[in-house]
Amino acid sequence: MFKKPLASLISDLQIWVSRSGLLHEIKNYEVSQRYIHMEMDCGEKVTVRNSRNSRSARILRLKKYKKPCKHCKVSDERINRFLQKHSDNMNTKIMAFSYSESKKKKSKKLGHEKKKQSKVPVKSRSKNVQTYTSGLKGKTDNVSKPDTFTPAQKERINELLLPGEKITFSNDPEKYKEVESELVSKRRDDFKKIYENNREEQIAKLERTISQFFIDKGFIEIKAPIMIDIDSVKKMGVDKDHKLSKQIFYLDNKRCLRPMLAPGLYQWLKNFDKILPDPIKIFEIGPCYRKESEGSQHLEEFTMFNFCQMGYGVSRDNLEQLIDDLLKHLDIDYKIIEDSCHVYGDTIDIIHGDLELSSAVVGPVPIDMNWGIDKPWMGAGFGLERLLKVKHGYSNIKRASKTHSYYNGLPTNL
Secondary structure, three states: OOOOOHHHHHHHHOEEEOOOOEEEEEEEEEEOOOEEEEEEOOOOEEEEEOOOOOHHHHHHHHOOOOEEOOOOOOOHHHHHHHHOOOOOOOOOOOOOOOOOOOHHHHHHHHHHHHHHHHOOOHHHHHHHHHHHHHOOOOOOOOOOOOOOOOHHHHHHHHHHOOOOOOOOOOOOOOHHHHHHHHHHHHHHHHHHHHHHOOOOOHHHHHHHHHHHHHHHOOOEEOOOOOEEEHHHHHHOOOOOOOHHHHHOOEOOOOEEEOOOOHHHHHHHHHHHOOOOOOOEEEEEEEEEEOOOOOOOOOOOEEEEEEEEEEOOOOOHHHHHHHHHHHHHHOOOOOEEEEEEEOOOEEEEEEEEOOEEEEEEEEOOOHHHHHHOOOOOEEEEEEEHHHHHHHHHOOOOHHHHOOOOOEEOOEEOOO
16 A cells, blocks of 8 residues: 655645644644654644654544644634545545544444445455545556655755756656655755865855945944833834734743844944034944744745934935945845835835845934934844845845755755
8 A cells, every 4th residue: 555655744734633632723833854843723833753653643534533622723624624635545435534533433434334344345445446546636547656756845946946957847746756865966066065165055145235325325334232221122113913912922021132223233232422522423243033924925034134324314215225236236236115014104116026135214213202212313124044045046034034944045955
């Protein structure tokens, strides 16, 4: 009997059964060669071995579960669809039962099914099997050899491919090992070239490039604390009813990890206004944290770059010129569109394709009063991972992030 890999079962079902028998709905998952990392709708995170013969795979095939997770709120439709799935050999329907049924009851049911099958003549059963398998969309008569790479195999190949590299997913499943081996060999060579040549990490290199660019433009680099007072976030107009408040990593009832660089920049503008000559020009590059891990454009930990100029020379034209000089220096194409946001009001957004790279503002704005700022200013914020995604053509922003799964866009699971 052909057994689907665990990754394929997860891809098909989008359902997970925990060791305690709870039925969860999968929010997102990542597949590596040996492991599958999953996050459930309830927030639970699970890592399991990617095996055809594991307990997890067996439970998903047999449809064993005790009850749905009350926090995942698995819909009745999803549960019914899960229970109506058929077995991997595609010759017989699988019988669904939960942990709450006794072993005796299960054995009686299974015995009853066997008796019913034994009464069907061989020719009749063969005909029924043909009718059943022919109704399965995308399946072939030869169940032991799928007509193309499995979803898990395709995901593995796509993980190993770099931007611009293309491959045809062969109809011969035996080709998978050959293709994977060739790509793994290429990626090992890529790592050796990095080690022999520049040895620079891409986020750190981009930080240095931007830092030097703005220092040459007369800006002073600052570093503000990563742990900030919750009152600082409230000063930015983010109260408990604001959607961003639900994305903040709170440390206790007074502190949190900063979700943006702006509070620190405001504080430095206020401090420097008493010390430095006009205009005051500052910038910061550093990590921020938000609970927004869904999709290919967001990360929970990301690197922001913000610059700000206060006083003389503040205008939209000068702001756009600075942005243009920077993105030309980085060799990134862009366009500007008008927008608005809850915190700053009217903004201009810097867009590449359908991806927002930056949001820029010319002040003053109402929240300036919360920080004791009463002079005109201009500024913009960029996500470094987004800049790298665009610059290198990555399909997923995780290739540009701080992670153990990738280094400079290269997969490390080799």
